[in-house]
Amino acid sequence: MKISSYIVLFVTCCSLYGCGEFYKLEKSTNWDELYEAANKYYDKGDHNKAIILYDRVLPVIRGSGKAELAEFNYAYAHFRTKRYIESAGYFKTFFDTYNRSPLAEEALFMHAYALYLDSPDYNLDQRSSKDAVNAIQLFMNRFPESDSYERALSMIDDLQKRFEEKAFQESKMYYKLTEGLFPGEFYRACIINFQNFAKSFPDSKYNEELAFKLVEVSSAYAERSVFDKKEERLKQSLEFGDGFSKKYPNSNYLKKVDNIIAKTKTELDSYYQLKNQYEQRSAEARRLLEEEERNKEASEALRSVEN
Structure with a gap:
């Protein structure tokens, strides 16, 4: 017990002496002494104390032959303390x-x-x-x-x-x-995002998955598009599907992609039928309008002759 007490007392005295010594160094204006002490603390691995002393001495020795090592140690002391x-x-x-x-x-x-x-x-x-x-x-x-x-x-x-x-x-x-209530803008964001990902990371392990999702999302986006945009977006989806099939001919997603392509083609055929019907109705409406205009002009000409 006495031996243990002496050891504790010895360690405490050493610590107090060390603290007292460092306190004096903090107040010192002996720049050579501060420089040597800072290097000593750095070499001992007491980096926090080294930083404190370097902070005091570096502005004074900067430009001198001692500054190079001190500044290098100063940077390393911060690194060693994970700053x-x-x-x-x-x-x-x-x-x-x-x-x-x-x-x-x-x-x-x-x-x-x-x-x-x-x-x-x-x-x-x-x-x-x-x-x-x-x-x-x-x-x-x-x-x-x-x-x-x-x-x-x-x-x-x-x-x-x-x-x-x-x-x-x-x-x-x-x-x-895209699974939310208003997916429209997110479909477009997905298409842009997936394409940018492939450009930024051409060798990524995720490219096949995102290429499949690109086909999937573009098809859903086209299907929900307004009539004027539908043809363009359906064709784009088919391009994505064709590109996937060529790039990943052995993919586990290939069957799903083929199904999406078939569905998109059916949707495109339906679009063309509607477009054709619309164009026929528009043409018929124009014909009737032109015929009405001709009849009106003929009637007016007849009245002019009678008068």
């Missing part, structure tokens, strides 16, 4: 300031890596992920021979998968909304 956005900014500032430094390549990579680590899951806003992609591409363009190049590629690939998943979930949301 990724701050560290990304400090690494970029370091690179811009010391782009000929032996540490410049690592600084630019860490700028990108910090942004990558800060990027959110696919179901959240991906604007910061796009910033990370831009930073990674900047690194790859600047240092194409870097040992970290392959690692940067894998980071890009991971972020692209997040973008893909985010876009797919948005597509599913639009598709779900």
Whole structure:
């Protein structure tokens, strides 16, 4: 028990001494001492204390020979404490300031890596992920021979998968909304969204599913369209169906697509019949109107002769 008590007392005294020592450093104006202490705390892994001391000494030593290492450590200290956005900014500032430094390549990579680590899951806003992609591409363009190049590629690939998943979930949301009371605008939104997805992610595993849904949605949209728009949209749906059959000849969706195509063709034939009937009735109405006009003119001419 006595030994344990002595140990606790010793540790407490050391802690108090350490706190007292750090407190004095915070108040010190001995910049050499502060610089050495900041580096010491950084090397020991006490990054929070290192940051506090670097905050004091960096404005004074900036531009001197000591500043380069201090600023590099300062950026890393923020990274080690998981302040990724701050560290990304400090690494970029370091690179811009010391782009000929032996540490410049690592600084630019860490700028990108910090942004990558800060990027959110696919179901959240991906604007910061796009910033990370831009930073990674900047690194790859600047240092194409870097040992970290392959690692940067894998980071890009991971972020692209997040973008893909985010876009797919948005597509599913639009598709779900077509089941509501007012699906018209959502049909059109689905068609545009599905086409944009295929352009943005041509190798996606989701393309076959969305291509099927494109046929399905376009057919439903055409079927519910006003008469003046019906022919154009029915033909577009048939184009989507034909494109699907050619691109995915062995798809599990193929039978459903064939059924939709057959239904759409029947709908188009019915449209043409109605259109033909309408044109015939219109032509007959025009003929009767013209005949009435001729009879009227003849009657008026006859009355003129009689008078």
